Amino acid sequence: NPLNVFASEAQLDRAREISTNFIAGIDEDPPLSIDEVWQAKQLYDSAFHPQTGEKVLLWARMSFAVYGNMFLSGCMLVYYKSFLEVTFWQFINQTYNAMVNFHNRNTSAEVSNTQLVLAYLTACFTSVSVALSLNHFLGKEGSSLEHFVPFIAVSAANSLNVPMMRQNELKNGITIELEDGTPVGTSTAAALNAVLQVIPGRLLQAVPPMVLPPIIMEQLKHTAVLTNNPWLYMPFMVLITGTCLIGSIPFSLALFPQIGEIHKDQLEPDMRKRMDFKYPGEQFFYFQKGL
Numbered sequence: 001n002p003l004n005v006f007a008s009e010a011q012l013d014r015a016r017e018i019s020t021n022f023i024a025g026i027d028e029d030p031p032l033s034i035d036e037v038w039q040a041k042q043l044y045d046s047a048f049h050p051q052t053g054e055k056v057l058l059w060a061r062m063s064f065a066v067y068g069n070m071f072l073s074g075c076m077l078v079y080y081k082s083f084l085e086v087t088f089w090q091f092i093n094q095t096y097n098a099m100v101n102f103h104n105r106n107t108s109a110e111v112s113n114t115q116l117v118l119a120y121l122t123a124c125f126t127s128v129s130v131a132l133s134l135n136h137f138l139g140k141e142g143s144s145l146e147h148f149v150p151f152i153a154v155s156a157a158n159s160l161n162v163p164m165m166r167q168n169e170l171k172n173g174i175t176i177e178l179e180d181g182t183p184v185g186t187s188t189a190a191a192l193n194a195v196l197q198v199i200p201g202r203l204l205q206a207v208p209p210m211v212l213p214p215i216i217m218e219q220l221k222h223t224a225v226l227t228n229n230p231w232l233y234m235p236f237m238v239l240i241t242g243t244c245l246i247g248s249i250p251f252s253l254a255l256f257p258q259i260g261e262i263h264k265d266q267l268e269p270d271m272r273k274r275m276d277f278k279y280p281g282e283q284f285f286y287f288q289k290g291l
Contacts, residue, residue, distance in 0.1 A: 002246065004046040004063040012055065015043035050258065051107045051288055059096075060103035062291055065205075065249050068096055070242030073209045076150040077241070078234050086135065090127040090150075094157055098123060101165040104291035111168045119164030127157035147214030151206060158202045163195050166290070170195060176262065176285040184279065187271050190262050190287040197256040197289055205252035208244035216240055253291065260289045 018040035046063045048055055072093045079085035098120045131153035173186035261284045264275050
């Protein structure tokens with residue numbers, strides 16, 4: 001919910017208090033309705049990391065994603081023809097993506113500064129090189145495909161950015177739990193499941209705001225408003241992009257639950273044997289997917 005970014009620090013802290021008290025079985029005085037508890041939980045979930053409980057930086061929260069992405073996507077869709085434009089806006093976009101990926105990762109696997117820098121530089125290099133290459137082959141003036149160069153570049157970079165930023169999870173595994181939240185071990189199979197659920201969501205998130213606005217603006221640019229006021233092209237593009245993001249972000253994040261599940265048969269062989277021995281009655285184990 002993009003409105004959650006306007007919540008004050010006091011409101012966020014109160015939402016955390018209500019949520020943690022409810023989970024701990026501590027009653028509020030005076031008692032709250034179930035709707036008030038749910039409202040507090042939604043506000044709490046929007047601003048605090050589900051594993052560490054720490055407050056996520058405002059611009060790295062998913063509730064800020066509409067504002068951040070509408071500006072960046074709008075700029076990439078308008079400024080994509082020259083070398084400097086492509087390099088600058090793809091670089092800024094991947095900086096924002098890397099920050100969001102880092103702050104919304106699964107924290108059970110630590111990531112070194114070297115790995116973070118490598119993941120960031122790889123994503124930047126990929127997005128810029130793909131955009132420049134496509135501009136060369138597809139971005140001819142008047143081509144119907146030129147407007148989709150930024151989308152393809154962003155999709156290629158996002159496909160690398162997420163696994164690169166979360167490579168330690170893929171290498172060392174993430175914590176898996178019982179349904180009640182009891183940690184039982186770490187699993188690389190669960191980590192792979194988590195990353196493979198995040199990537200399609202990120203790609204789908206980018207489709208409406210980077211595909212529909214160029215098509216719409218192609219029709220609108222011939223209207224009297226934009227013909228007589230060409231400076232409005234950029235604000236219109238950003239506004240249409242933001243409208244698309246309001247629908248695409250919640251939908252793409254809802255594709256897979258925040259808490260994923262994995263059947264014991266999908267676990268790596270040694271982990272499956274341990275789970276069969278220690279928890280013979282359990283068929284499913286759970287993990288934090290990350291965003």
